[in-house]
Amino acid sequence: MASQTEENYLKALYSLSVGKMEVNISELSAALNVSNPTVNSMVKNLKSKGLVKYEKYKPISLTEKGRKAAALIVRKHRLTEMFLVEKMGFGWEEVHEIAEQLEHVNSSALFERMDELMDHPLVDPHGSPIPDRQGNISESAYEPLSKFSSGRKVKLAALGHSSTEFLKFLNSRELSLGTEIEIKSIETYDGSMVLSYQNHASETFTKAVCESLLVERVG
Amino acid sequence: MASQTEENYLKALYSLSVGKMEVNISELSAALNVSNPTVNSMVKNLKSKGLVKYEKYKPISLTEKGRKAAALIVRKHRLTEMFLVEKMGFGWEEVHEIAEQLEHVNSSALFERMDELMDHPLVDPHGSPIPDRQGNISESAYEPLSKFSSGRKVKLAALGHSSTEFLKFLNSRELSLGTEIEIKSIETYDGSMVLSYQNHASETFTKAVCESLLVERVG
DNA sequence: CTAATATGTTAGAGTCTTCTAACAAATGTT
DNA sequence: AACATTTGTTAGAAGACTCTAACATATTAG
Numbered sequence: 498m499a500s501q502t503e504e505n506y507l508k509a510l511y512s513l514s515v516g517k518m519e520v521n522i523s524e525l526s527a528a529l530n531v532s533n534p535t536v537n538s539m540v541k542n543l544k545s546k547g548l549v550k551y552e553k554y555k556p557i558s559l560t561e562k563g564r565k566a567a568a569l570i571v572r573k574h575r576l577t578e579m580f581l582v583e584k585m586g587f588g589w590e591e592v593h594e595i596a597e598q599l600e601h602v603n604s605s606a607l608f609e610r611m612d613e614l615m616d617h618p619l620v621d622p623h624g625s626p627i628p629d630r631q632g633n634i635s636e637s638a639y640e641p642l643s644k645f646s647s648g649r650k651v652k653l654a655a656l657g658h659s660s661t662e663f664l665k666f667l668n669s670r671e672l673s674l675g676t677e678i679e680i681k682s683i684e685t686y687d688g689s690m691v692l693s694y695q696n697h698a699s700e701t702f703t704k705a706v707c708e709s710l711l712v713e714r715v716g
Numbered sequence: 717m718a719s720q721t722e723e724n725y726l727k728a729l730y731s732l733s734v735g736k737m738e739v740n741i742s743e744l745s746a747a748l749n750v751s752n753p754t755v756n757s758m759v760k761n762l763k764s765k766g767l768v769k770y771e772k773y774k775p776i777s778l779t780e781k782g783r784k785a786a787a788l789i790v791r792k793h794r795l796t797e798m799f800l801v802e803k804m805g806f807g808w809e810e811v812h813e814i815a816e817q818l819e820h821v822n823s824s825a826l827f828e829r830m831d832e833l834m835d836h837p838l839v840d841p842h843g844s845p846i847p848d849r850q851g852n853i854s855e856s857a858y859e860p861l862s863k864f865s866s867g868r869k870v871k872l873a874a875l876g877h878s879s880t881e882f883l884k885f886l887n888s889r890e891l892s893l894g895t896e897i898e899i900k901s902i903e904t905y906d907g908s909m910v911l912s913y914q915n916h917a918s919e920t921f922t923k924a925v926c927e928s929l930l931v932e933r934v935g
Numbered sequence: 936c937t938a939a940t941a942t943g944t945t946a947g948a949g950t951c952t953t954c955t956a957a958c959a960a961a962t963g964t965t
Numbered sequence: 966a967a968c969a970t971t972t973g974t975t976a977g978a979a980g981a982c983t984c985t986a987a988c989a990t991a992t993t994a995g
Contacts, residue, residue, distance in 0.1 A: 522943060535983055554943060585829050595823045602817045610804050741973060754953055773973060
């Protein structure tokens with residue numbers, strides 16, 4: 498069983514390797530807020546446990562064993578987030594910090610019960626897919642809103658990231674998952690988009706925001 | 717904020733000092749499964765934080781600050797146990813291990829939400845009182861069944877301890893909190909009691925068991 | 936292609952929690 | 966009271982995770 502610290506390294510490696518497959522020492526230390534030497538020695542430790550592939554001065558990657566271990570932690574994290582929102586009435590901006598702690602709890606019974614009580618949800622409150630019990634995860638096919646052009650109608654399906662600030666911002670604009678959005682116009686100068694949805698006839702969002710709004714086509 | 721380890725020492729001190737007020741180094745090390753020297757140094761550490769009173773070769777006691785800190789951990793533990801039983805469908809024999817981990821989670825929001833969702837329960841699934849937000853706990857006025865005499869009718873209100881084995885034993889006899897019990901007879905030789913309750917006309921329990929069944933008078 | 940910069944590594948140390956071995960104090964027994 | 970036993974303490978060390986300072990290797994820019 499990996500320690501809580503080791504689990505956090507695996508999880509960070511997992512999210513940093515989305516798409517990329519390989520991760521720097523420095524990226525990891527930035528993500529975990531520890532120094533490079535600390536990461537260096539922990540990576541050696543994880544290597545000795547067969548959880549990462551690593552050679553001096555080369556980038557790090559998860560082994561299959563490490564990838565699965567990480568996915569199972571992500572599963573616990575996302576099931577918890579969904580449970581807190583669905584069954585306990587928390588807002589989607591409140592659950593990350595709590596799930597960050599609960600994800601290390603050692604009790605498959607607890608998480609499987611959450612899973613059952615929610616009828617096996619496929620995604621967390623931010624639209625990120627929940628890995629299954631075997632650690633398999635379905636890659637989401639959603640695209641950033643910024644890729645689409647004027648006139649297009651889409652539905653908000655997930656978020657590129659889910660920092661508390663971003664979630665509070667979306668709350669303030671009354672934008673939530675499942676909302677149907679129409680692109681009214683795009684500012685060519687800075688890529689900002691004017692959108693229409695629900696009772697918001699015209700809201701402007703920066704390009705950065707639109708890159709983090711993952712959507713699917715409608716109609 | 718106390719570390720998880722420190723919290724476990726406080727909690728152990730708290731339960732060992734029920735009634736007694738003072739605790740030995742050896743009792744603590746037995747309860748926590750660590751060596752005497754380990755306890756000795758941790759107790760010095762807790763003393764330096766103002767959580768315990770302690771002098772060389774003397775027994776240990778919690779300060780008011782320590783007592784409150786411990787009670788708040790017990791509050792989190794018992795709220796969690798009750799939540800797992802009431803809202804997640806676990807059996808009373810399954811929840812201790814999970815609560816043992818969840819009690820260290822740092823999130824008053826989580827535990828206050830549990831409290832609200834259950835409408836501020838007063839006791840945990842084993843009948844032990846839940847301390848309030850200020851760390852105050854109502855001493856239970858229940859007495860062990862073994863104190864009563866033949867013919868007496870009582871109601872099972874709480875348990876003296878709640879080890880998994882004991883709980884499974886009670887499950888096997890279909891005995892749960894709230895059950896009304898009549899003492900049919902008492903064996904003078906070994907103090908075992910013959911009880912009648914619900915659809916169990918005659919069940920014999922050892923004195924040791926009856927000392928852990930806390931009851932209140934009925935009728 | 937060298938020099939400057941960025942990135943990674945090693946060495947040595949500190950904190951927290953734990954241990955064992957050896958010693959000291961308190962308690963119980965005849 | 967004197968001895969034996971139990972209980973508590975000190976000293977020294979180890980493992981996990983972290984740091985800073987100093988050094989080594991890679992990468993980037995002129």
